[in-house]
Amino acid sequence: xxxxxxxxxxxxxVAASAVANSEDDIKARIAPVGTSCMSGDxxxxxxxxxxxxxxKSGKDVxxxxxxxxxxxxxxxxxxxxxxxxxxxxxxxxxxxLYTHAIGGFNAMPAKGMCAACSDDEIKGAxxxxxxxxx
Ligand code: HEC
Numbered sequence: 001x002x003x004x005x006x007x008x009x010x011x012x013x014v015a016a017s018a019v020a021n022s023e024d025d026i027k028a029r030i031a032p033v034g035t036s037c038m039s040g041d042x043x044x045x046x047x048x049x050x051x052x053x054x055x056k057s058g059k060d061v062x063x064x065x066x067x068x069x070x071x072x073x074x075x076x077x078x079x080x081x082x083x084x085x086x087x088x089x090x091x092x093x094x095x096x097l098y099t100h101a102i103g104g105f106n107a108m109p110a111k112g113m114c115a116a117c118s119d120d121e122i123k124g125a126x127x128x129x130x131x132x133x134x
Contacts, residue, residue, distance in 0.1 A: 056117070058124030065114040066125050075107045078133070086133035094130070101126045 062070070062080070069077040078085035089097060101122050104110035111122050 055124075056121050058121075058126070058128030061112075061114060061117055061121050061125035062128050065112045065117070066129065069108075069112075070129060077108065078129075080129050081133050083133055086130055090130055094126070097126050097130070098123050 056064075067080070069075065070080050073079040073082070073085070078089050098119075100108060102111055102119050111117055112125065114122070117125075
């Protein structure tokens, strides 16, 4: 009798797992977590990646990178909000400031050490500092 119960128990387990492993279950379990979109694919339905949120604002770039030196005036960096510091600089013309911010100028490192920033993002940060230092 004990043996029969054992056999029934095992048979029950096998039957249960057979149900759980129905084809749909397996498909659901092995389905890819994300979808990939290769060039040439029709990816209209693919959700846009959350990280690619467009260019950073001048304020964001300033707060993440430029403030390290331009917040306190490290090594003679013109301070944000200091009109005297910035009017002298602005007199050179915005284009010159952009060029110096992007390419570097004395102790001012190229792109303010934001290697991943686009030229336009750096220009935005320059605009932000000039605008907020009048
Ligand atoms: C490591 C410190 C440091 C960081 C970070 C930094 N700067 Fe500067 N920056 C300086 C210094 C120092 C000067 C002054 C250079 C001089 O006049 O000799 C300067 C000058 C400038 C000038 C004036 C250039 C001129 O022609 O007078 C601009 C514009 C500028 N920085 C923009 C930026 C922007 C935009 C960022 C952030 C993306 C940034 N800087 C990040 C140190 C820094």
